[in-house]
Amino acid sequence: MRISPHDTARTATRSAARKYLPTVITVVVLLAIWQIWVDVAHPPTTMIASPTEIISATVRSWPTLWPATCMTAMEGVCGFLIACVLGVLLGIGIHCSRTAYSALFPLLTAAQTLPLISIAPLFLIWFGFEPIGKIVLVAVFAIFPIVVQTMRGLQAVPQFYADVAMTCGASRAWTLFHVELRVAARQIFGGVRVSAAYVFATAATAEYLGARSGLGIWLQAAYNSFQTPRIFAATLVIIVITGILLLLVHAVERLLLGAPDSDADPDADAQ
Numbered sequence: 138m139r140i141s142p143h144d145t146a147r148t149a150t151r152s153a154a155r156k157y158l159p160t161v162i163t164v165v166v167l168l169a170i171w172q173i174w175v176d177v178a179h180p181p182t183t184m185i186a187s188p189t190e191i192i193s194a195t196v197r198s199w200p201t202l203w204p205a206t207c208m209t210a211m212e213g214v215c216g217f218l219i220a221c222v223l224g225v226l227l228g229i230g231i232h233c234s235r236t237a238y239s240a241l242f243p244l245l246t247a248a249q250t251l252p253l254i255s256i257a258p259l260f261l262i263w264f265g266f267e268p269i270g271k272i273v274l275v276a277v278f279a280i281f282p283i284v285v286q287t288m289r290g291l292q293a294v295p296q297f298y299a300d301v302a303m304t305c306g307a308s309r310a311w312t313l314f315h316v317e318l319r320v321a322a323r324q325i326f327g328g329v330r331v332s333a334a335y336v337f338a339t340a341a342t343a344e345y346l347g348a349r350s351g352l353g354i355w356l357q358a359a360y361n362s363f364q365t366p367r368i369f370a371a372t373l374v375i376i377v378i379t380g381i382l383l384l385l386v387h388a389v390e391r392l393l394l395g396a397p398d399s400d401a402d403p404d405a406d407a408q
Contacts, residue, residue, distance in 0.1 A: 191373060194366035196216040205355040206374050212268050212351065213336040214277025217382070220332055224280045225325065227332065228287025229313070242284075249281045253342055261347040271343045271351070278339050279332040286328025290321030323397070326390045333382045337375050 159207040168188050176186035186194070195202065227245070231238045257274065264270030294317045318325075337352075344353025354373050359367035 151232055157182050173291075183363045183365055186369050190366045192356040192371040194364075195373060197368040198367055198370055202355060202370065202374065202401040205371075206349060206378065208268065208351040209337055209340050209353070209375075210378055212344075213275055213340040213378075214382070216272045216340065217279055217333060217336045218278040219272070220279035220283060220336075221329060223276070224283025224289050224328070224332070227280070228284045229291070230326070231284065232288050232291040233313070238288075245284055248277055252277070254346065255341065255403045257346040259345050260343070266349045268346060268348075268351075271340050271348065275339050276342045279336050282331040283325070284328075286331075287321070287325050290324030293324065294320045312321055312346075322394055323390075325357050326386065326394075330383060330386055334379060336382070337379050341375055342373075 172187050172189060175185065176333070227241065231242055253274070258272040260274055264273070291313075298316050298320055299312050302316045303309065307316070314320060341352040341356065344351035345355070345357050348354050355399075356368060356371045359365075359371065
């Protein structure tokens, strides 16, 4: 039986609806409850703002909010890209060398236990108020999940993949980069998604502790003037740009690796 492209598109639409509709409904219901509660209870505006007030504050503040967003986005993306490159390379090195594992992995683990508020002042002393300090901080805090997932992904690759490639004459390096990394790529992207989820929040927090511009400084100004809707507006922007980054990571994964179903064992249904 031949399946038409129209039927395929309809099936994909239904699948997407089943996947995302519950989330959309939940968000809409929560926002409606939030809005109704604020309208009925009339809490002080300095304590909480309604969704409509947050949207209104975002629109009104956009001329100053947009430049701050661009600065934080630049710092987050640059730090994230550095973390991706170094994270994969460190994960490969730790996987291939027990000495590298013993020397580097405990330091990486220890770096994740440091609270941002305790080391941000040091970066402020070292780098001043310039964006480079925030970029380095983002990279430091974003690198750990990528290193761990790269290392674990490579460790989880069945040995027979490497055995077959090397039996056919492939070198160890070629096998690592063309076979093992390809098999481990899904898990590596898992670490990349974890890192992407908080790079902008890290950048904004670092800015809050000391910077010339950015969402952190914008938040600090809103807090100092007790403008709660503006605080929520900045939070909303961080959520939105984080979502955009996660969508970009997902798109790159689909472009490089295809749909997750493409990795399924074709013989699994026949067994």
